[in-house]
Amino acid sequence: MATPARRKLLQTDRDIATHRPEVDRYTVRDSKVKGLELLVQSSGAKIWSMRYRVAGQQRRLRLGEYPGIGLAEARTRARKALVTVDDGQDPQREREVARLATERQQRASIDHLCEDYIARHAKPKKRSWREDQRIIDNEILPHWKGRPVSTITRRDVRELVEAIADRGAPT
Secondary structure (H helix, E strand, C coil): CCCCECCCCECCHHHHHHCCCCCCCEEEEECCCCCEEEEECCCCCEEEEEEEEECCEEEEEEEEEECCCCHHHHHHHHHHHHHHHHCCCCHHHHHHHHHHHHHHHHHCEHHHHHHHHHHHHHHHHCCCHHHHHHHHHHHHHHHHCCCEHHHCCHHHHHHHHHHHHHCCCCC
16 A cells, blocks of 8 residues: 655654654654655554665665654664665665564574475484484483574584483483
């Protein structure tokens, strides 16, 4: 649903307070920074965003919520984003890539790695996959559940293997 722009432009922080929620959400443009807008939701939330074009495609970058971010800070953030757009970069795309990388890193926990090993390797290729699952459930996950794989060091592995050997396990 398109949000029609209001005629009155934002000049000061006091102008922001005059904009009340209505049945439909609407946007109010800034008077100084091209593309900076305040989206007033019907719930009363006020969100800063910036419109820009990259490769002929219009994009919108969310900058934050008012009153957490005032007009001066929103203008500063919008100007920084415009500089990156002028350099030929897409700030929204960069934000999406960073978010996906973070999600990928979070999925790279030992839990997910073990699940992936069982599903992709052990079950299709080994008749003894249940034994692998038992070892993972009893030996690995109690010690490292939820840890990112990148934080597990050789020392951690050595300590775990030595603890298993010290208790007299055959293998």
